[in-house]
Amino acid sequence: MNLCKTMHRQPEHVMTFFLTEMGTSGSLDGQQRLVVKGRFGSRNCEVTLRRYINEYVICNTCKSPDTILTKENLLVFLRCEQCGSEQSVAPITSGFVATLEHRKIRT
Ligand SMILES: [Zn+2]
Numbered sequence: 001m002n003l004c005k006t007m008h009r010q011p012e013h014v015m016t017f018f019l020t021e022m023g024t025s026g027s028l029d030g031q032q033r034l035v036v037k038g039r040f041g042s043r044n045c046e047v048t049l050r051r052y053i054n055e056y057v058i059c060n061t062c063k064s065p066d067t068i069l070t071k072e073n074l075l076v077f078l079r080c081e082q083c084g085s086e087q088s089v090a091p092i093t094s095g096f097v098a099t100l101e102h103r104k105i106r107t
Pocket of ligand 1: 060061080081082083084085
């Protein structure tokens with residue numbers, strides 16, 4: 001969870017992402033370490049972490065990792081401290097949202 005501090009992210013947010021992506025359950029222990037049920041290789045974790053960083057940490061405009069996540073109503077925004085740009089990011093339950101959108105197109 002040292003990574004969370006480096007990335008200025010809530011451990012809970014990172015955890016939710018990991019558990020959703022890996023389709024498992026887990027929790028944070030007393031030392032704020034993520035404990036995941038099941039066996040996952042370090043490679044698996046690395047790929048997931050990279051996806052998290054791409055989606056929720058790196059600024060799309062200037063590629064800076066110096067960003068913060070802000071929540072407005074139900075929308076989550078990634079605000080860049082370097083260039084000041086703001087972009088909306090998908091909430092972690094994005095799979096569910098995508099399904100809804102898919103249905104809307106069909107009807
Ligand atoms: Zn930026």
